[in-house]
Amino acid sequence: MASQKVLEYLDAHRQQHVDQLCDFLRIPSISSQSEHEEDCRRAAAFVAGELKELGLVVETIEAGGLPLVYAQSEIKPERKTLLFYGHYDVQPVDPLELWDHPPFEPMIKNEIVYARGACDDKGQVYTHIKALEAYIKQGIELPVNVKFIIEGEEEAGGESIYRYTEQNPEKLACDAIIVSDTALYNESTPGICYSLKGLAYMEIQLKGPDMDLHSGSYGGTVQNPGNALAEIIAKLKDENGHCLIPGFYDDVLELEPDERAGFAELGYTDEILKKETGAPEAFGEEGFTTLERMWARPTCDVNGLASGYGGEGAKTIIPSRAMAKVSMRLVPNQDPAKIAQLFEKYVLSIAPKGVEVTVIDHHGANPVLVPRKSEMMQAGMKALEEGFGAKPVFIREGGSIPIVGTFQECLKSPVLLLGYGLSTDNIHSPNEKFHLSNFWRGARTTAILMEEAAK
Ligand SMILES: [Zn+2]
Incomplete structure (x- = not known):
């Protein structure tokens, strides 16, 4: 299996990849604050530089706001194509006094990197880049064509990516869109999110x-x-x-019986909800469990x-x-x-x-539903299982990721939401973090996914 050498490469370069990620994290690319525009452009250049060095054809696209970074490998018609989406911009950092460490001076403690953007989304974007690097550096032919579209206005609600996707569906055409900007189901269980509200x-x-x-x-x-x-x-x-x-x-759309059964198996209880929220008790639409209300009502x-x-x-x-x-x-x-x-x-x-x-x-956003039985979904499940060494579960998400709906609509391809973060990674909050084990396992998962998607 070609991926063996690829995985060996990823294992051998763990420290180097963390050091490089820290360079990326040092750039204060806060998209909603105009004084950081130059920093955002530096972050775009960082991503573009890495992809260029791997031999991809890279374009930095000015689409009105902060640049989009587009890159593609050689496109061979007989290969499937994966489009990787992510964002290089980050949330503002205030209240600064609640950080234990300056947000743009990454700190590693107990195999966890703390910095703004560590999980959302620089660390996750970087898993895709490093998986690609492993194939290129090992001289192994890519099993799939790859395209990247990395934006810089996700945290500021910018329009560039929407306009660009609507106007360039052929350029972004693919067999699946891979988005890593969400979380695992829990620390020991990976999940694929197949529906967004x-x-x-x-x-x-x-x-x-x-x-x-x-x-x-x-x-x-x-x-x-x-x-x-x-x-x-x-x-x-x-x-x-x-x-x-x-x-x-x-x-x-009512829940399928197997979805309800799957949710029930996850064992989410009202006690957990009370602990997470501090609310005196669970409350919601009669006739549904808490997880059903959270994800599907x-x-x-x-x-x-x-x-x-x-x-x-x-x-x-x-x-x-x-x-x-x-x-x-x-x-x-x-x-x-x-x-x-x-x-x-x-x-x-x-x-x-x-x-x-x-x-x-x-404003509005369309809900998203990705068929669970598709080949790409199976490839994603297989990759997660091997990459994380644990059986993944199907999950839904109560939040919205508006670009996912636009991708589905304009590109007519399934979107795989492969989240490598944890819900406790403090995204948008002080002391944002990313567990290095998830960074490394995420890169492995992406590498395996490329091979599984080709099957
Ligand atoms: Zn994000």
Whole structure:
């Protein structure tokens, strides 16, 4: 098996690869802060340089914001093609005082590297680059054609990757898209995430009088936007957590019996949830387990509420305005645009008299479902099993990765979400980390995947 020599190479170069990863991590490529634009460009150049050195044809693409790095190997028509996606930008680091160590001076302790971007996503991107390096440096022909598209606006919600994907589907054409920007199921169990929730994000604004009024002088004579908003919110869900928007559940793809059985086998309990969240008890839509609600049932949740006076002591007013932000996490096959319309129609229909109600549709993302039985999925499962030395499980994810939906739609290829991080790796938080064992096993997994995907 060719991969034996490849894996030997990865084992022999562990320390070197960690040192190189640390160089990558030293670049403070915070995409949402304009003073770091040069750093972001340096991070792009770092990725481009590595891929160029491996003999790939590399382009640094200016698509309006921070550059996209595109690279491809020689494309042989008889070989399958894998497209690797990731991002070189990172989240801001504040609050800095909560870091035990400067975020851009990587520190290694107990085989864990601590730095901003260690897990999200530089460390994971690097597993793919090092797997490729192993084939090239060992002089072993690649089992597949490889393409890379590494962006720099993921953490800032930039548009470049979307525009580029929509405009260049032939260039990015592939048999599967590999995304390593998620987590293992737990420390000892790898998983493939085959479904992501979508999103419809709404805002409700209520206007009553032109200004806050004296609640004694005018109370009882005009509608109170705060009370009116509470009435609206109270009608979004019933006491059993069931959403009351007509048509909300119409397109929901119900779980297959084997999915429900698979979730149950994972042994996630309400006790674990309580420990993770500190909530007094589990709560959600009746008729479903906690994991089913988390992964496969749509939600409708207030994300923020504001009206009137919230400061110290009392202030006797009828507030002039009220607003709420509401997120609906969607599941296959719900359509964010349709759900946003249903939401608006329903809210306007239940709006109490005496206030002006405006509903704003902020943004949406499509839910994603990747067929579990495809050949590529099997290749991914096999690679994870060999790479991590443990049987992987199928998992879903309650969050959204909007680019995954765009890839699926524009490229018509399955997306394999092979996460090598841990949910406890503090991504987006102080003391972000990545376990070196997962870094090394991730690189092995990617190397094996290239061979499995070719079969
Ligand atoms: Zn990420």
